Amino acid sequence: MPLPPPCSIFTKILKHKMHSKPLPLLLTLLSLISLSHSSSFSSCPYQSDLRVLSLAFASVSNFCPPIPAPSRCDPIQSVLLPSENLTGSVSWMVLRNLSALRSLDLSGNALQGSIPGRFWSHPALAHVNLSSNRLGGALRFGAAQSKIILSLDVSANRFTAVSGLSRLARLEYLDLSRNSIVGVLPDDLPPLSGLRFLNVSHNNFSGRVDDMLLKKFGRSAFIKAGINIKFVDSAASSPSSSVIRNAQRKTIRKRSARLSLIIGLGFVALVGILLFCMLCAVRRSKKGKGKERKDVEEAERKEAETEGRWAAEADWAEPENDAAAAAAAFRELARLRHPNLLPLLGYCISGPNKLLLYEYMERGDLHQWLHELPPGRPDVEDWSGDTWELGDERRATLGDWPTRHRIALGVARGLAFLHQGWAGSGRAVVHGHVVPSNVLLAEDLEPRIADFGKSSGATPEDDVYSFGVVVMELLTGRAGWDECSLGPARGMVREGRGLEVVDPRLTTDGVSPETEKEMVECLRVGYLCTAQSPEKRPTMQQVVGLLKDVRPASATSSSASSC
Numbered sequence: 001m002p003l004p005p006p007c008s009i010f011t012k013i014l015k016h017k018m019h020s021k022p023l024p025l026l027l028t029l030l031s032l033i034s035l036s037h038s039s040s041f042s043s044c045p046y047q048s049d050l051r052v053l054s055l056a057f058a059s060v061s062n063f064c065p066p067i068p069a070p071s072r073c074d075p076i077q078s079v080l081l082p083s084e085n086l087t088g089s090v091s092w093m094v095l096r097n098l099s100a101l102r103s104l105d106l107s108g109n110a111l112q113g114s115i116p117g118r119f120w121s122h123p124a125l126a127h128v129n130l131s132s133n134r135l136g137g138a139l140r141f142g143a144a145q146s147k148i149i150l151s152l153d154v155s156a157n158r159f160t161a162v163s164g165l166s167r168l169a170r171l172e173y174l175d176l177s178r179n180s181i182v183g184v185l186p187d188d189l190p191p192l193s194g195l196r197f198l199n200v201s202h203n204n205f206s207g208r209v210d211d212m213l214l215k216k217f218g219r220s221a222f223i224k225a226g227i228n229i230k231f232v233d234s235a236a237s238s239p240s241s242s243v244i245r246n247a248q249r250k251t252i253r254k255r256s257a258r259l260s261l262i263i264g265l266g267f268v269a270l271v272g273i274l275l276f277c278m279l280c281a282v283r284r285s286k287k288g289k290g291k292e293r294k295d296v297e298e299a300e301r302k303e304a305e306t307e308g309r310w311a312a313e314a315d316w317a318e319p320e321n322d323a324a325a326a327a328a329a330f331r332e333l334a335r336l337r338h339p340n341l342l343p344l345l346g347y348c349i350s351g352p353n354k355l356l357l358y359e360y361m362e363r364g365d366l367h368q369w370l371h372e373l374p375p376g377r378p379d380v381e382d383w384s385g386d387t388w389e390l391g392d393e394r395r396a397t398l399g400d401w402p403t404r405h406r407i408a409l410g411v412a413r414g415l416a417f418l419h420q421g422w423a424g425s426g427r428a429v430v431h432g433h434v435v436p437s438n439v440l441l442a443e444d445l446e447p448r449i450a451d452f453g454k455s456s457g458a459t460p461e462d463d464v465y466s467f468g469v470v471v472m473e474l475l476t477g478r479a480g481w482d483e484c485s486l487g488p489a490r491g492m493v494r495e496g497r498g499l500e501v502v503d504p505r506l507t508t509d510g511v512s513p514e515t516e517k518e519m520v521e522c523l524r525v526g527y528l529c530t531a532q533s534p535e536k537r538p539t540m541q542q543v544v545g546l547l548k549d550v551r552p553a554s555a556t557s558s559s560a561s562s563c
């Protein structure tokens with residue numbers, strides 16, 4: 001049943017009750033109507049805007065709502081609250097409902113939290129000053145989003161990334177200075193033609209700044225803008241740049257042609273070696289190799305049965321004299337079976353050629369998955385729409401929190417299994433090179449550790465440390481951790497500010513306090529694992545326990561149970 005227009009209800013009830021208590025009734029009615037019909041009841045948007053404003057700042061202390069002016073009816077166009085000692089976090093998506101808002105100045109306060117990308121799809125916002133707060137996370141401007149922002153000052157905050165600025169076609173003033181923004185110059189800058197003021201000083205950009213940029217914005221716009229910034233002569237990149245670029249493109253094309261040729265040849269050679277190996281294996285098995293070989297096969301079959309999934313294996317080629325040791329090592333490796341280890345299906349030694357046969361992992365490695373197919377890649381995804389109304393499966397492929405936790409736990413389980421050593425050897429198998437690119441992902445995103453068993457001289461504690469770094473990378477979404485960058489991040493976790501380093505892609509959509517707690521706890525595991533002194537680090541077995549405790553619900557659902 002369609003509702004009658006609010007005004008008719010209004011007048012009816014008003015006529016009815018006018019004689020009794022007109023004023024309070026009128027006020028309640030006004031607020032009721034403005035709440036439920038703010039779009040259709042447009043004759044006095046000011047009142048509804050006031051309510052929206054109070055809601056938006058509900059968890060901000062020291063916010064004093066403006067005193068309502070009864071005669072005022074035009075919508076709120078500016079919210080200017082500089083240096084009001086505001087602390088807490090603004091509900092940005094509620095604030096976004098002030099649809100006539102043109103100017104927003106919240107500078108010089110102590111506001112926290114991150115700004116959801118969809119906030120920027122505001123239809124009218126032109127001047128934004130959020131300078132000198134404690135805002136963090138990423139600043140993301142999606143496809144259909146605000147093209148009318150003229151000035152944006154987010155200096156002196158804790159933003160860590162910025163994307164989609166190129167969509168702010170009318171931007172004239174941009175101050176990103178004094179943040180921790182990791183980005184690339186000039187790719188991440190808005191269109192330079194309209195820009196009159198720019199400051200990217202004191203950030204973590206990389207890339208190049210040419211003469212033209214320097215001339216236009218001055219050297220002081222690029223003070224300590226990052227460590228890898230190159231200042232280049234624009235002559236090299238202006239008039240004849242297209243010629244150069246074309247030439248570069250040609251070489252790249254040539255190179256990739258050559259590369260595919262090499263790959264093709266490599267493939268042919270591989271097939272050849274495989275065929276050869278199969279032939280020699282068949283010949284040898286015809287000869288019959290006696291008891292020793294049978295024992296090996298027997299043992300393997302048993303293992304295959306207990307695992308229930310390793311039925312089809314490449315036959316072993318028997319080693320020639322000097323390759324015997326290598327073959328023994330491979331055989332030992334091949335017996336290390338765990339759902340979180342990349343299974344060695346077979347190996348083949350033919351003279352100097354050694355060929356290891358692994359199961360193919362469809363999803364590639366963790367590094368690639370985390371950094372090359374990211375959920376928030378602004379140029380691929382539009383953050384403005386309802387792209388987040390996604391099924392579980394799609395969310396998982398976009399790297400949501402449960403998936404990342406499952407990956408961390410899986411890797412921990414695989415390493416714990418390795419460190420136990422397999423029954424026959426009695427000594428720990430140390431990986432020695434635990435990095436995201438050595439963690440492959442199966443179709444269901446279950447992690448499989450690759451490249452194990454080659455370490456020389458590394459200790460289990462070294463693996464724990466490297467695992468801690470993998471956890472940091474999983475949670476912050478940042479690559480390239482070294483002792484230098486790890487220090488500050490560990491500091492944040494120690495001070496209980498872990499949430500500030502969490503990958504913004506994990507929180508853009510808003511997360512529950514429990515999830516926040518889980519992520520912070522998981523960061524603490526990374527913190528423990530990366531302790532300076534090896535004896536302070538937990539064992540992988542303990543790490544498995546810790547990670548299970550972080551998300552108790554997940555521990556039972558995982559397939560691995562052997563450690």
Ligand SMILES: *[C@@H]1O[C@H](CO)[C@@H](O)[C@H](O)[C@H]1NC(C)=O
Binds near residue numbers: 061062085087
């Ligand atoms: C700012 O607010 C905090 C509480 O939120 C208060 O303790 C402090 O005194 C205020 N500072 C000023 C300068 O008003």
Ligand SMILES: *[C@@H]1O[C@H](CO)[C@@H](O)[C@H](O)[C@H]1NC(C)=O
Binds near residue numbers: 093094
């Ligand atoms: C914003 O306004 C729309 C209707 O105008 C309403 O449906 C929505 O709930 C409001 N959102 C918030 C967060 O207040």
Ligand SMILES: *[C@@H]1O[C@H](CO)[C@@H](O)[C@H](O)[C@H]1NC(C)=O
Binds near residue numbers: 108130153
């Ligand atoms: C933003 O506010 C700060 C301090 O309140 C001020 O210094 C700065 O000039 C403002 N930025 C713009 C673009 O108006």
Ligand SMILES: *[C@@H]1O[C@H](CO)[C@@H](O)[C@H](O)[C@H]1NC(C)=O
Binds near residue numbers: 182485
């Ligand atoms: C950003 O740069 C500062 C120095 O300019 C450095 O101390 C900090 O570790 C860097 N952070 C990251 C995440 O690269």
Ligand SMILES: *[C@@H]1O[C@H](CO)[C@@H](O)[C@H](O)[C@H]1NC(C)=O
Binds near residue numbers: 220
């Ligand atoms: C940019 O910001 C830095 C740090 O606040 C400041 O030193 C520099 O003068 C600013 N440059 C311009 C062009 O405003």
